């Protein structure tokens with residue numbers, strides 16, 4: 001039961017955690033964790049500014065490591081390995097986290113584990129729930145929207161992905177259109193609480209076709225048009241109309257996610273699992289989407305697992321846990337030369353659908 005120091009700096013959260021546990025045998029013990037959100041630094045820009053993010057990570061990471069050790073009552077000498085996110089994400093932030101982790105590994109003579117941020121999300125449900133491999137995972141965050149079959153700590157089969165925006169990105173963009181602020185997901189969910197989800201029949205793209213991919217661009221355009229129709233000449237919207245748009249949009253996203261997952265579950269070979277339906281990533285914090293997936297799992301007679309809310313959004317406990325999972329599978333793992341990979345798809349064999357360049361697939 002090693003003690004792993006996890007470092008997460010791939011986007012706009014600087015996070016550190018100290019975690020121990022024996023994957024598949026005992027739940028994780030999170031000895032201490034610290035998350036510093038940069039949301040306020042980016043809010044005025046309506047999205048994450050890479051340069052501001054990288055500077056904030058380098059300013060705060062050292063003191064967050066000290067604070068996490070203090071909270072845990074541990075010292076660096078107690079740490080058995082260092083796990084840091086090396087991709088995918090914003091290159092400046094990744095460099096800060098990965099190089100800090102590598103320097104600690106070198107100084108302490110302890111292994112360095114190069115973690116894929118998406119693998120962190122994908123494995124995070126096992127941190128608190130003893131689900132076995134393989135499981136069907138809906139990974140929904142600001143940058144990713146995929147259905148994956150998780151077969152092991154390093155084995156992911158992609159069944160579906162987005163052709164344009166990630167679900168969280170669609171929430172953020174619609175919130176921006178509605179001037180609800182950033183991040184958009186929680187703002188839309190709050191605005192939708194008093195709204196009528198049936199008032200606007202927004203499109204549910206691709207759900208009635210074969211395959212398990214997603215597309216949110218038609219939905220965004222439909223919301224844009226509706227907002228234009230509802231706006232006064234000063235660009236103002238009645239709060240009741242706004243709540244109805246938010247609720248109808250949220251229902252459409254939820255139907256797209258649940259519809260594609262339902263088809264993917266039907267497509268699975270029942271002999272070979274899956275053992276559970278799992279949701280992870282920032283959008284998994286959404287109550288309507290969580291409830292829809294839970295109903296789906298119940299219908300299929302499958303357990304439903306979602307990480308606790310604080311482990312849905314970016315955090316370092318999931319990075320440390322992914323390190324523990326990989327160490328359990330490969331005890332002598334040490335990756336001091338691992339490159340930083342701004343693009344790093346979980347399923348290396350899947351054909352990229354939403355853009356790929358010299359460095360590989362974006363999603």
Ligand code: KG4
Nearest residue numbers: 141142143168184185186282283286313314
């Ligand atoms: O996983 P995450 O923290 O960061 C990455 O993208 O990796 O996810 C952030 C995304 C944002 O797009 C945010 O708007 C969305 O998750 N989100 C939500 C909710 N909370 C966060 N989307 C819908 N409903 C929410 N309650």
Ligand code: ZN
Nearest residue numbers: 121141313314
């Ligand atoms: Zn994330």
